[in-house]
Amino acid sequence: MAGSVVSLKSSIPPAEAPTRTVDLTALDFSNCPVRDMLNQIGGKWSTLLIEALSQRPYRFGELRRMIPDISQRMLTQSLRELQRDGYIEREVFPTKPPSVEYRMTDLGRALYQPLSQLLNWAEANHAAVKAARERYDRDNG
């Protein structure tokens, strides 16, 4: 793959074709985490967790009860990935039995700004998307 600044010419003869240059590097997998990030955000549970933790810190068991459909395996894994990317932090309290709390970091709160905008858009436009799908499925398949 390798960081590619794709030079983009129309397939019409070069002479009259305006040469446009599009920088797709920003979305290149190997160079930057944009794709990586969206891959992570696009995971089945990540946005749900970010949404929940954007409110206040929660303990593991609380999150689990909030999202009954998540398995503890995926809950652990998703939290670890969010933590690894620096969006949330994990604090262990040495009680017996131990309790663990997860909270957003500054980076996570920063991410939440544009992310919540996108989520709001999605929520506001789900009817349009649904309609488009039904139209497509009717006309085609």
Added chain:
Amino acid sequence: MAGSVVSLKSSIPPAEAPTRTVDLTALDFSNCPVRDMLNQIGGKWSTLLIEALSQRPYRFGELRRMIPDISQRMLTQSLRELQRDGYIEREVFPTKPPSVEYRMTDLGRALYQPLSQLLNWAEANHAAVKAARERYDRDNG
């Protein structure tokens, strides 16, 4: 799963615990396309295509050359899904050999507003995420 408005109480004794109610319905899979949408956007190629088509319409082969790493199978499939959700449209010109053009719809352009904000954020903060990952990987396994 089923649409769940999760009633969320802290695990501290109910008497003194403030009862908070968090509506996670918006992110429920079965109810609304927020999760669906992010699933789609989180796909390996979708954002790349939306980014490209937000500039101007392109033909199949042009897109293919712009993104050399995509297979024609995934290009076709990704374009179909974006079309199905109403973000792009497809026009066939009855030339010989046939040519097909893809362009953004109004809905697609609307989506691009919050989406590009998120992409910009990701691009601007990739250093922070990278640093967080290295720190995590060093401190842990």
Added chain:
DNA sequence: CGGGATCCATTCCGATACTG
């Protein structure tokens, strides 16, 4: 040129069982 069909590798995710 712009696909469709098929096969295969990888990754994701859920269910279950066990632990400090």
Added chain:
DNA sequence: CAGTATCGGAATGGATCCCG
């Protein structure tokens, strides 16, 4: 309570061949 370990099915994505 908050995990870890293991397994198997499902979904995702890539390679290749074929077609009007």
